[in-house]
């Protein structure tokens with residue numbers, strides 16, 4: 157069974173889902189505007205529950221962790237990283253692995269770099285450590301939510317209502333675009349050398365949102381990391397190719 161609960165962390169009631177009885181604790185981190193419900197259905201359902209205890213969280217301002225409304229101060233990824241680690245500690249997990257998708261991958265990279273003694277292993281996909289001029293163009297192309305695919309837009313509007321969804325998407329584009337003004341478009345490149353845990357980078361060869369350059373960049377700067385390309389994978393490869401993804405992640409974690 158999958159349970160749903162809230163626990164107060166850093167003053168915010170954070171919502172999370174939990175399943176499994178395994179000794180190996182794993183936190184699943186969703187992407188922008190994502191949540192445990194929208195982003196990790198196949199992982200909560202099908203990952204090995206004997207081996208793993210799986211927690212999927214809704215970052216503050218996303219999913220069912222509202223209020224507070226989401227905002228994007230310059231340190232929003234660091235804030236998410238602190239919330240994520242403090243959530244797992246509040247749930248009494250001594251050591252745990254991180255599986256982070258896209259923005260959740262960025263959060264996971266920061267958390268692993270800042271808490272080497274707490275993080276067992278790290279899996280990231282669709283993540284990036286820097287923002288390039290090409291990324292800026294891609295971000296601005298999704299600013300207007302009427303340009304999103306019908307299917308995803310409907311799902312988002314059911315969760316958030318049109319107003320909150322549209323506003324938060326624009327705020328996200330502004331928020332992540334802030335990094336383009338930093339030297340080298342730095343989000344967390346300076347932290348990558350501090351990542352000491354075994355790290356697995358997965359990337360979709362057909363990801364239209366996050367260019368492959370980013371996966372190669374992470375691989376180059378995270379010592380001993382492994383890179384795997386899913387040739388047919390797009391941005392949501394863990395949903396579209398859930399069985400293959402789950403097996404890849406489980407084999408790496410065990």
Ligand code: TYC
Pocket residue numbers: 186187188189257258259260291293294295296298365366
């Ligand atoms: N980072 C987003 C996420 O967390 C996905 C995204 C990437 C959106 C690039 C737009 O241009 C973009 N799912």
